[in-house]
Amino acid sequence: MYEQIKLLDYLATRRSVPAFQMCEPGPSKSELEDILKLAVRVPDHGKLAPWRFIVYRGARRAEIGEALLSMALVKRPDLSEEMIAVERARFTRAPVVIGVISTASAHAKVPEWEQVMSAGAVCLNLLMAANAHGYVANWLSEWFAFDEEAFPLLGIQPGERVAGFIHMGSTTFPITERPRPALDDVVTWVGGDE
């Protein structure tokens, strides 16, 4: 499992697992505290900590799913049975969901863009910290990350934005690789020699 391997091997094989392939157990509260302590160790211009966490656990996850389903049905009363089940299960696929909330705002010295990117770094760090504790994880957003009508339900304040909902748990599925970009497609070399 991930917690036993060398950093280089980890980075070369790290993968997310789809939330619907997750199961119990998820991290305990004390493991989550350890995971969150690791996650906040990110580059953060100005030491503003322009992000915060909302940890969704236990029975409340099912209540949130029911409420999201009600909201989805108001927008799309013709939702298929399959999508009704999907909406209902949004927060119960994984044992733990952590909302990474960007609190970025205008600042005299630190561009808001940099504050937002720091929240993205927190999300990746959360995936890695979960893996280091033996759990699988996935960084999702989904429609309610962009629908401010859902924010009160999720505990998100006006003006805040969702960097991601990080799902964590265990899995019985094999973790498969996915295609990665070819370096030639994404790298421009400037200067240097062979």
Ligand SMILES: Cc1cc2nc3c(=O)[nH]c(=O)nc-3n(C[C@H](O)[C@H](O)[C@H](O)COP(=O)(O)O)c2cc1C
């Ligand atoms: C900001 C962000 C939001 C994402 N939201 C979703 C989503 O809502 N639904 C989805 O299926 N995948 C979403 N993904 C992609 C998943 O994280 C996907 O499983 C991931 O790209 C797998 O990559 P990895 O195996 O390298 O971790 C999102 C990724 C990012 C970076």
